Amino acid sequence: MAPATHTGYSLFWIGTVLYALSFLFALVSITSEKRLIRSVFMTLLVGGFIFQSLGLYFRGIDERAFPLTNPFEILQVLSWSAVCVNLILRPLFRLNLLNFFSAGLATLLGALSLGSPHWDYTAIPTHIGSNPWVGFHAVLAVFSYGVFGVLAITSLMYLIQNYGLNRRKAGGIFSLLPAIRQLEDINSKLIVFGVSVLTVAVAIGCLNWIALPGTIGALKLIVAIAVWAAYLCLLILRNTNRLIASPFARACVILFAAALISLWPLMLRTAPDSPPTGTDFYDDASR
Amino acid sequence: MQAVESPQLFLLGSSHRTAPLEVRESFALNADSAQALYTSLKEQAGLSECLILNTCNRVEIYGVANGPESRTRLEESLSRSHGFDTAAFVRHGFWLTGEEVVRHAFEVAAGLDSQMVGETEILGQIKSSYAGAAATASTGPILNRLFQKSFQAAKWARTHTGISRGQVSIGNVAAELAQRVCGELQEISVLLVGTGEVAEKTVQALVSRGASRVTVAGRNLIKARQLADSFQGPCMSVADVPRVLTFHDIVICSTASPEPLLRKDQVAPALRQRPTRPLFAIDLALPRDIEPAVGKLSNVYLYNLDDLAAIANENLKARQAEVEKARHALVERATHLWTHLCGRA
Numbered sequence: 171m172a173p174a175t176h177t178g179y180s181l182f183w184i185g186t187v188l189y190a191l192s193f194l195f196a197l198v199s200i201t202s203e204k205r206l207i208r209s210v211f212m213t214l215l216v217g218g219f220i221f222q223s224l225g226l227y228f229r230g231i232d233e234r235a236f237p238l239t240n241p242f243e244i245l246q247v248l249s250w251s252a253v254c255v256n257l258i259l260r261p262l263f264r265l266n267l268l269n270f271f272s273a274g275l276a277t278l279l280g281a282l283s284l285g286s287p288h289w290d291y292t293a294i295p296t297h298i299g300s301n302p303w304v305g306f307h308a309v310l311a312v313f314s315y316g317v318f319g320v321l322a323i324t325s326l327m328y329l330i331q332n333y334g335l336n337r338r339k340a341g342g343i344f345s346l347l348p349a350i351r352q353l354e355d356i357n358s359k360l361i362v363f364g365v366s367v368l369t370v371a372v373a374i375g376c377l378n379w380i381a382l383p384g385t386i387g388a389l390k391l392i393v394a395i396a397v398w399a400a401y402l403c404l405l406i407l408r409n410t411n412r413l414i415a416s417p418f419a420r421a422c423v424i425l426f427a428a429a430l431i432s433l434w435p436l437m438l439r440t441a442p443d444s445p446p447t448g449t450d451f452y453d454d455a456s457r
Numbered sequence: 458m459q460a461v462e463s464p465q466l467f468l469l470g471s472s473h474r475t476a477p478l479e480v481r482e483s484f485a486l487n488a489d490s491a492q493a494l495y496t497s498l499k500e501q502a503g504l505s506e507c508l509i510l511n512t513c514n515r516v517e518i519y520g521v522a523n524g525p526e527s528r529t530r531l532e533e534s535l536s537r538s539h540g541f542d543t544a545a546f547v548r549h550g551f552w553l554t555g556e557e558v559v560r561h562a563f564e565v566a567a568g569l570d571s572q573m574v575g576e577t578e579i580l581g582q583i584k585s586s587y588a589g590a591a592a593t594a595s596t597g598p599i600l601n602r603l604f605q606k607s608f609q610a611a612k613w614a615r616t617h618t619g620i621s622r623g624q625v626s627i628g629n630v631a632a633e634l635a636q637r638v639c640g641e642l643q644e645i646s647v648l649l650v651g652t653g654e655v656a657e658k659t660v661q662a663l664v665s666r667g668a669s670r671v672t673v674a675g676r677n678l679i680k681a682r683q684l685a686d687s688f689q690g691p692c693m694s695v696a697d698v699p700r701v702l703t704f705h706d707i708v709i710c711s712t713a714s715p716e717p718l719l720r721k722d723q724v725a726p727a728l729r730q731r732p733t734r735p736l737f738a739i740d741l742a743l744p745r746d747i748e749p750a751v752g753k754l755s756n757v758y759l760y761n762l763d764d765l766a767a768i769a770n771e772n773l774k775a776r777q778a779e780v781e782k783a784r785h786a787l788v789e790r791a792t793h794l795w796t797h798l799c800g801r802a
Contacts, residue, residue, distance in 0.1 A: 331637060335634070335637060335638065335758045336758070338760075338764050338767060338768060340623060340633070340768045340772065341622065341623050341771075341775065344637065349636060349640030350639075351706075351734065354735070358733070411732040411733065414755075414756070415733070415735075417755075
């Protein structure tokens with residue numbers, strides 16, 4: 171698993187730099203209490219998204235697989251899906267500052283992946299064409315993480331707004347954040363959406379595992395099920411009103427951090443590095 | 458700008474800065490007396506343009522005269538106007554000419570000269586005065602340009618400086634907080650407990666931002682009914698408040714009750730009926746109507762009079778810090794306009 175210069179590395183760099191610039195641009199506008207020039211901010215954010223999409227596209231073409239073969243790619247896809255979900259949700263729910271926080275998350279994930287070049291090792295790609303369900307499982311799983319990433323962002327926004335209201339803080343970022351009620355509402359929708367997508371992903375993964383037992387490591391399986399179960403519990407607690415408001419928001423942020431950490435065991439290969447044959451493909455795809 | 462002596466731009470006025478409230482009361486002009494004053498000023502020889510700005514905090518007469526003794530003639534004209542105490546007006550007033558008038562007009566339009574720095578109501582009042590004067594052809598090229606430029610300057614100052622940032626009245630601070638808790642106010646229900654003036658103004662601020670469902674509860678049902686009618690909502694007895702609390706998103710208390718009307722053990726069950734919807738509670742009463750322990754409940758945001766006043770004062774300080782910045786920029790704009798007016802003259 172030696173580090174190597176892969177396709178689209180410069181595109182990922184440009185994408186991350188544009189995300190960082192959009193985040194910094196908005197941060198400076200907010201802290202100096204100046205009006206945010208939305209056209210500039212959106213150009214930077216969408217520009218970052220386009221470059222990142224191109225990077226993933228060319229890498230996918232190069233590998234003839236969905237680019238989820240190493241930690242670098244997983245973080246990039248996760249960042250991409252979070253920004254994608256955000257770009258869809260922002261106009262639907264009109265949540266102020268959602269783009270700003272998403273740009274921050276994308277910058278963080280991008281910097282994390284680019285800051286560790288050894289994570290971009292050459293691994294055996296997933297030949298989706300051999301089994302589209304495996305690829306579908308992987309895509310859905312990472313997309314659900316993107317949804318949970320946005321949920322963590324809206325929860326963080328909730329906690330900041332809640333802090334401001336409880337500490338009698340006015341102006342600045344507090345007056346720009348969405349209302350508590352609005353955030354509570356979007357959080358309830360995002361948890362349902364995220365858990366639904368992850369449930370489908372886990373179900374497909376389980377079917378693959380049942381069909382080909384032994385191809386997925388025990389640790390990987392346990393962690394994957396644990397993340398899904400944790401979010402499912404969160405959803406049940408939320409819907410039965412046993413975990414709401416600030417405790418729910420805190421749980422969403424903590425769980426997403428835990429889910430990010432859990433990517434590490436999920437990325438562990440259980441198959442050897444030798445050229446893939448038969449069931450090896452399935453294991454790679456489930457990362 | 459000594460080069461321009463004819464026509465002369467001047468301003469005779471009195472405002473909250475130069476006259477106390479009881480004196481300003483005597484200057485207040487109603488529609489009829491303002492019209493009479495306009496007629497009187499227009500008939501005065503040499504006064505080619507004039508505009509009267511008449512608000513609760515100021516009476517200002519902007520004019521353009523062709524002769525050198527404009528002030529004397531203006532004071533004579535004011536003396537002739539029915540019921541106007543010219544001596545007191547001059548004693549508690551100020552006289553400005555030339556570029557100073559332009560600067561003053563810019564500052565007034567931007568809200569820098571207002572009692573509540575940065576307030577926006579004054580701009581509407583100036584626009585209204587200008588429209589009235591223009592409709593009767595009382596203004597001419599100089600005042601037209603002065604006021605149109607002052608509107609632009611006011612807009613610039615509000616956009617590029619922080620003079621209007623943050624709310625500085627209790628009602629508006631509460632309304633801004635309500636939006637941070639509830640978001641759009643169109644769909645939320647407001648419960649007003651008590652019929653105090655501050656509480657009424659707070660509800661008015663909420664209504665001005667879209668709140669439309671207002672219920673009034675009072676110990677005096679006749680008063681409560683009257684107030685409820687003004688908001689086109691129902692009224693009820695104070696005793697019913699704990700029972701209906703669950704149906705409201707904002708509760709504003711302002712009664713003279715010596716004991717708290719809303720205790721934690723009353724509010725908690727109401728919240729259990731609506732666990733995911735936050736409650737914004739505003740206690741404007743002294744002694745307090747809402748037990749402080751209510752603020753400890755999850756999803757409850759309790760603010761009392763001190764909390765709101767602290768935010769209002771903080772916002773006011775922030776505005777005042779921006780005033781010098783705005784003033785400096787407006788002086789530059791005023792100088793530029795004055796140079797232009799002199800060139801035209």
